[in-house]
Amino acid sequence: MRQLKPNVYAVGAIDWDARLFDRLIPLPDGTSYNSYLVRGTEKTVLIDTVDPAKTNVLLGNIISAGVDKLDYIVAHHAEQDHSGSLPEVLLLYPDAKVVTNPKCKEMLIDLLGIEDEKFITVEDGQEVSLGDKTLKFVYTPWVHWPETMSTYLPQEKILFSCDFFGAHLATSSLFVDDEAAVYESAKRYYAEIMMPFRRQINANLAKLDDLEIEMIAPSHGPVYDKPELIVGAYKDWASDNVKNEVVVAYVSMHGNTSKMVSHFVEALIERGVKVRQFELSTVDIGRLAMALVDAATIVIGSPTVLIGPHPCAAYAAFLANALRPKIKLASIIGSYGWGGKTVEQLAAMIPNIKAEILDPVLAKGEPKEADYAALDRLADEISTKHKEKGITD
Numbered sequence: 001m002r003q004l005k006p007n008v009y010a011v012g013a014i015d016w017d018a019r020l021f022d023r024l025i026p027l028p029d030g031t032s033y034n035s036y037l038v039r040g041t042e043k044t045v046l047i048d049t050v051d052p053a054k055t056n057v058l059l060g061n062i063i064s065a066g067v068d069k070l071d072y073i074v075a076h077h078a079e080q081d082h083s084g085s086l087p088e089v090l091l092l093y094p095d096a097k098v099v100t101n102p103k104c105k106e107m108l109i110d111l112l113g114i115e116d117e118k119f120i121t122v123e124d125g126q127e128v129s130l131g132d133k134t135l136k137f138v139y140t141p142w143v144h145w146p147e148t149m150s151t152y153l154p155q156e157k158i159l160f161s162c163d164f165f166g167a168h169l170a171t172s173s174l175f176v177d178d179e180a181a182v183y184e185s186a187k188r189y190y191a192e193i194m195m196p197f198r199r200q201i202n203a204n205l206a207k208l209d210d211l212e213i214e215m216i217a218p219s220h221g222p223v224y225d226k227p228e229l230i231v232g233a234y235k236d237w238a239s240d241n242v243k244n245e246v247v248v249a250y251v252s253m254h255g256n257t258s259k260m261v262s263h264f265v266e267a268l269i270e271r272g273v274k275v276r277q278f279e280l281s282t283v284d285i286g287r288l289a290m291a292l293v294d295a296a297t298i299v300i301g302s303p304t305v306l307i308g309p310h311p312c313a314a315y316a317a318f319l320a321n322a323l324r325p326k327i328k329l330a331s332i333i334g335s336y337g338w339g340g341k342t343v344e345q346l347a348a349m350i351p352n353i354k355a356e357i358l359d360p361v362l363a364k365g366e367p368k369e370a371d372y373a374a375l376d377r378l379a380d381e382i383s384t385k386h387k388e389k390g391i392t393d
Contacts, residue, residue: 001037005158010217018031046072051082073097083108101137137151165230169185175224176229201234213227245295246268246299247298278316297330299333302314302332304334
């Protein structure tokens with residue numbers, strides 16, 4: 001148990017060894033499942049629980065804190081890495097009430113089988129007194145599920161934000177002590193989880209403007225005792241601003257697409273365009289997602305397999321479509337042997353990307369002089385359009 005402020009403690013768990021979240025998202029630096037204990041003069045509240053695998057850690061921390069009676073358990077979000085320990089906590093403290101919003105209540109009943117009578121539901125802006133401390137509930141939907149909310153503790157000026165502003169990072173530091181490392185982990189988290197909800201994030205950021213926040217306590221990663229670091233980052237990431245960068249995500253089977261990518265990347269560099277190149281059969285998808293946060297353009301490179309794109313290229317298109325980055329331009333390059341529909345199939349996979357689609361460049365077999373000239377023209381077009389759109393950073 002570690003103290004954030006008087007009678008406010010961190011009682012969650014660090015997962016040093018986690019390397020994959022939801023069997024999908026890489027965790028190169030582990031993660032944490034943050035839970036917080038707030039003691040008022042009249043009531044005691046637990047804010048969020050932890051992943052079921054770390055239930056014993058949470059319970060041990062609560063017991064070590066000498067909590068004889070728990071009045072409330074705030075559930076910000078129904079996803080099991082935050083709610084999964086709720087049944088066990090309720091067994092230990094059967095008189096505690098789960099405080100959440102109506103939508104989250106429905107989800108917790110469906111996911112965990114918690115009885116209806118265990119809940120107290122609250123509305124946006126509603127307050128609950130703990131005696132000398134007050135909990136104010138702030139609906140922050142779609143960061144990143146529809147039912148998510150946050151809690152503001154005005155006496156201590158702390159925002160308990162759940163996944164909002166989180167970072168998958170296992171660290172022994174309670175507060176941010178390495179801003180560069182935390183920034184990178186938070187950006188990866190935003191890219192992989194929050195980016196599809198950019199519009200909603202902007203609306204939720206605006207809701208926080210009226211709160212005096214000195215500390216942000218998320219449900220993953222360290223606590224921000226200088227909240228301007230992460231709030232400023234989110235405002236930048238969720239804005240419409242892009243950089244003079246091209247993400248080139250490619251895979252090559254026999255070297256032809258690789259030759260095209262090498263020529264194309266050099267052509268972009270010569271024109272003053274920054275490039276982030278990713279080989280898709282070995283890529284860390286988190287790195288690819290992070291690059292898409294700022295990039296103005298994405299170009300997918302693929303050979304033709306049977307009549308369509310290589311599965312790795314198809315996955316990259318699927319990922320980009322799901323993440324909905326704010327890119328402005330997109331195109332496709334690659335090679336084929338006897339024909340196919342690589343371009344048509346990849347283009348059909350990115351309907352969520354509201355970008356201008358530039359003419360693709362496909363080579364039959366080994367790229368020839370005319371193909372390299374077409375790649376130069378594509379690089380020219382990207383450079384010119386970046387400048388026309390005022391993208392010069």
